Amino acid sequence: MKSRILIKIGGRAFEDKQGFRELAQAILSAKQVEVIIVHGGGAEISQALKDAGRQTEFINGIRVTRAADIKIVETVLSGTVNQRISSWLEANGVPSLRMSGKTQRLFVVDPLIRDGRDLGFVGQIKQVNPAVVIDAIQSGQVPVISPISANAKGASYNVNADSAAAALAAAAHCTDLVFITDVPGVLIAKQTRPCLSIGQAQPLIAEGIIQGGMAAKMESAFEALDQGVPRVHIIQWQGTHTLQEVVQQRCNAGTTVTK
Helix, strand or coil, X not given: CCEEEEEEECCCCCCCHHHHHHHHHHHHHCCXXXXXXXXXXXXXXXXXXXXXXXXXXXXXXXXXXXXXHHHHHHHHHHHHHHHHHHHHHHHCCCCEEEEECCHHHCEEEEEEEECCXXXXXXXXXXXXXXXXXXXXXXXXXXXXXXXXXXXXXXXXXXXXXXXXXXXXXXXXXXXXXXXXXXXXXXXXXXXXXXXXXXXXXXXXXXXXXCCHHHHHHHHHHXXXXXXXXXXXXXXXXXXXXXXXXXXXXCCCCCEEEEC
C-alpha cells in the first residue's frame, strides 16, 4: 500500500538547486510514496511589494493583502516560485504539474477576518476539491501547488500556505504532512523536541514557550490532525533519506506532532 505525503516547502527551506536535486532524488527513490507539494514564498513576496513601493503590514503573523497587492502576490507565488520549483523537479527527472488553489476550484475561500479586522484579499479555506490533485498523482505526476485561491466568484485571494497544506493533506487522505522549514523543529529550551501531542503543545503555546511563526505552524498542524491526518512533521531537510524516514516513522530529526 502506498503512502501519500504532502510536503509543504517554506520560502527559505531550500536555498538553491542542490536542495531540489536531493528532493527529486528522494521522490524518485521512494517508489511506494505519492508526493504532493505545497509551497510558500513570503520573502519573495515582501521583496516584490517593496520594489513596487507597497507597505507590508502583518496582523498576528498574517500578511494584509490589499487590492493593489494581490496581483503582485499572485505573480510571485503562482508564477515565479511555482515555475521555479516545478522546473527544478522536472530537470531532475520528476514529472510535475503546476497548479494553484484556483485550479479546478481546488480551494474555495471566504475572506479571513482576524480579531475583527479585515485583512483584505486574504482567504480562509471553506471547501477543498482534491480530485485534480489525486488525478495528477495517480497519473504519476507530482502536483506543485501555489496557495493562491479564489472565492465563489473567482476573485483571487492570498491563503497562508501552512493552512492550505493542512486542509489539502486532510482532504487528500495523506498519511503524513511534512513542513520543511529553515529551523530544526520545535525548540524547547533550545533543544528540539522529537515528539509532541496536541495536549502537550497547546500549553506551551499558551505560555509563550512556542511562539511566533512556529506557534502559527503548530496551529496548522493541529488542524490537519483534527481532520484525520495521522502525523505531522516539522523538520529541516536532512538529505535524500528524509522521505523514507518519514514513511518508516523513524525520523531522527525534527519534531513529529500527533493527536
